[in-house]
Amino acid sequence: MRQPVAxxxxxxxxxxxxxxxxxxxxxxxxxxxxxxxxxxxxxxxALDDVSLQVPEGSFYALLGPNGAGKSTLINxxxxxxxxxxxxxxxxxxxxxxxxxxxxxxxxxxxxxxxFDPFFTPREVLHFTSGLFGVKPDDDWIDELxxxxxxxxxxxxxTRQLSGGMRRRLLVAQxxxxxxxxxxxxxxxxxxxVELRRRLWSFxxxxxxxxTTILLTTHYLDEAEELCDQVAIINxxxxxxxxPMREMMRQVASSYLWLHYDDEVRISEDDQAALADFSxxxxxxxxxxxxxxxxxxxxxxxxxxxxxAVRRFGPPLDAAVRKEDLEDVFxxxxxxxxxxxxxxxx
Amino acid sequence: xxxxxxxxxxxxxxxxxxxxxxxxxQTIVTPALTAMLYLVVFRYAMGDRHVPGLGTDxxxxxxPGLAMMAMLQNAFANxxxxxxxxxxxxxxIYLLMAPVSAAEVVAAFLAAAVVRGVIxxxxxxxxxxxxxxxxxLHPGILLVYSICGSMxxxxxxxxxxxxxxxxxxxxxxxxxxVLPLTFLSGVFYSVKQLPHTWQIxxxxxxxxxxxxxxxxxxxxxxDTNPFASVGIVIGSAIFIFSLCWYLWRIGWRMKD
Numbered sequence: 262m263r264q265p266v267a268x269x270x271x272x273x274x275x276x277x278x279x280x281x282x283x284x285x286x287x288x289x290x291x292x293x294x295x296x297x298x299x300x301x302x303x304x305x306x307a308l309d310d311v312s313l314q315v316p317e318g319s320f321y322a323l324l325g326p327n328g329a330g331k332s333t334l335i336n337x338x339x340x341x342x343x344x345x346x347x348x349x350x351x352x353x354x355x356x357x358x359x360x361x362x363x364x365x366x367x368x369x370x371x372x373x374x375x376f377d378p379f380f381t382p383r384e385v386l387h388f389t390s391g392l393f394g395v396k397p398d399d400d401w402i403d404e405l406x407x408x409x410x411x412x413x414x415x416x417x418x419t420r421q422l423s424g425g426m427r428r429r430l431l432v433a434q435x436x437x438x439x440x441x442x443x444x445x446x447x448x449x450x451x452x453x454v455e456l457r458r459r460l461w462s463f464x465x466x467x468x469x470x471x472t473t474i475l476l477t478t479h480y481l482d483e484a485e486e487l488c489d490q491v492a493i494i495n496x497x498x499x500x501x502x503x504p505m506r507e508m509m510r511q512v513a514s515s516y517l518w519l520h521y522d523d524e525v526r527i528s529e530d531d532q533a534a535l536a537d538f539s540x541x542x543x544x545x546x547x548x549x550x551x552x553x554x555x556x557x558x559x560x561x562x563x564x565x566x567x568x569a570v571r572r573f574g575p576p577l578d579a580a581v582r583k584e585d586l587e588d589v590f591x592x593x594x595x596x597x598x599x600x601x602x603x604x605x606x
Numbered sequence: 607x608x609x610x611x612x613x614x615x616x617x618x619x620x621x622x623x624x625x626x627x628x629x630x631x632q633t634i635v636t637p638a639l640t641a642m643l644y645l646v647v648f649r650y651a652m653g654d655r656h657v658p659g660l661g662t663d664x665x666x667x668x669x670p671g672l673a674m675m676a677m678l679q680n681a682f683a684n685x686x687x688x689x690x691x692x693x694x695x696x697x698x699i700y701l702l703m704a705p706v707s708a709a710e711v712v713a714a715f716l717a718a719a720v721v722r723g724v725i726x727x728x729x730x731x732x733x734x735x736x737x738x739x740x741x742x743l744h745p746g747i748l749l750v751y752s753i754c755g756s757m758x759x760x761x762x763x764x765x766x767x768x769x770x771x772x773x774x775x776x777x778x779x780x781x782x783x784v785l786p787l788t789f790l791s792g793v794f795y796s797v798k799q800l801p802h803t804w805q806i807x808x809x810x811x812x813x814x815x816x817x818x819x820x821x822x823x824x825x826x827x828x829d830t831n832p833f834a835s836v837g838i839v840i841g842s843a844i845f846i847f848s849l850c851w852y853l854w855r856i857g858w859r860m861k862d
Contacts, residue, residue: 301862302862336862339699339702339703340702340703340861341699341702341703341861341862342861342862343857343861343862359609360705361609361611361705361707362609362705364703364704364705365705369703371699373696373699374696375695375696375697375699376697377621377625377695377697378695379624379625379628379629388617388621389700391613391614391616391617391620392614392617392618392700392701392704392705392706393614393704393705394611394613394614394705395613396613434700
């Protein structure tokens with residue numbers, strides 16, 4: 262059970278909306294989006310009736326290919342883009358009618374890096390604190406600089422910072438008023454691996470202290486590792502939204518991979534014989550992939566193996582491979598797009 | 607719980623002041639110097655001639671008018687340049703994301719515009735007043751016209767900045783609207799010198815009342831009765847503020 266939020270700067274926590282999880286325990290909802298739509302003046306539909314619920318204290322991944330509508334959704338929440346329809350509440354407060362309250366409890370890391378060229382990082386954070394109605398807390402600001410490895414650069418002009426530093430300053434900016442919900446729109450683009458790991462470690466720590474985090478990222482392996490909830494959208498439509506573990510259990514498939522020493526070709530007869538296992542040639546033609554078939558809740562991989570051996574002989578090696586988030590993501594978005602081109606996460 | 611955010615408003619105001627003070631050569635010294643150069647040129651071109659109908663020499667006549675013109679132009683420049691820079695560089699999202707109401711944002715921007723306008727005019731007047739015989743005669747009128755004039759121009763700058771999509775758009779508003787209206791507002795002449803039709807046109811120029819009222823506070827004479835125009839000036843400032851508030855609230859040309 263996660264701890265309640267560590268800081269509440271602006272008064273008592275409002276009445277909570279709750280949902281029950283699979284075990285029947287009640288979870289408060291941090292962000293509740295209902296039927297959100299966005300159609301631009303050009304006629305393009307960026308969001309089409311998207312509904313999702315972000316549980317309080319969760320680390321929520323919002324995934325989708327480029328142009329899926331992730332940033333539009335975030336920009337609507339951040340009040341940068343006007344919604345065409347729908348509703349959203351943040352900790353029970355109407356996001357479109359109680360903007361001020363909601364904005365005070367939300368920190369957004371936008372995708373685009375932009376800073377006032379007249380300011381130093383410290384001035385940026387002082388300014389942001391003030392904008393959110395908070396007296397600048399230099400202890401917290403110093404901690405942010407340490408955690409985001411910007412301590413050596415606090416007196417520089419923002420123009421003098423590298424792309425990665427500016428990206429981290431964006432994160433610091435979103436956290437400076439200690440929001441209860443943090444929205445990270447591609448926070449690690451252009452940040453090197455080591456710093457990315459440290460940034461995630463910091464985010465995980467904040468999350469463990471109770472901060473709800475909504476994340477969009479192209480690094481699906483990181484999303485899988487960090488997030489306990491996931492939603493996938495494509496072309497403005499929500500494809501799935503559920504706990505990460507549940508989705509991986511329900512949606513992610515397992516495959517039997519049989520490696521041969523030479524190229525494998527599937528004839529029409531082979532195709533018919535292995536039809537139950539959806540055979541595919543992968544790994545530069547030397548590997549036969551067979552789908553998972555279950556009977557009475559039990560794996561039938563041994564049947565797939567035996568059928569393949571009958572057609573192609575014993576393989577050099579055999580392995581069972583579970584789809585990861587990237588595989589699931591690609592499969593869902595590609596089938597939604599109705600094409601065989603790989604989607605870009 | 608109150609949703610007012612006075613600290614947020616003050617922060618925007620402070621940022622705007624900080625922004626123009628960081629480049630004070632460009633935002634304070636240069637405009638004051640430009641106004642002084644106008645003065646020197648006209649002083650020597652016009653010699654000791656008097657302004658017809660006002661009983662004052664041309665040099666004395668010019669000083670307050672130029673101070674007010676500099677004030678108005680800089681108040682406009684402060685808001686318009688800040689907004690368009692924010693738009694072009696993508697920084698305006700921080701204002702949109704912040705829990706600061708439209709009224710607070712507009713008040714902060716206009717207050718900063720007033721400060722910049724007043725500083726530029728003050729530098730100009732402080733440097734030149736010892737060389738002229740002018741004295742402040744009506745501080746109340748000066749205060750009202752300075753604050754309302756800067757607010758009106760700051761507000762127009764804000765609207766211009768919201769409307770503009772690039773620096774060229776702002777330059778267009780500055781060069782084709784603000785400059786002609788300020789230059790043709792009686793800074794360099796008394797309307798009494800003009801043919802009848804031009805006098806009527808000048809009276810239709812709102813900047814004319816601002817310049818004339820400001821000049822009256824120093825010279826005690828003017829082309830209009832500044833006390834009668836106070837209501838119009840205050841009303842215009844309130845109208846511009848309200849318009850800015852409304853446009854910011856709906857996110858006019860700021861939000862998709």
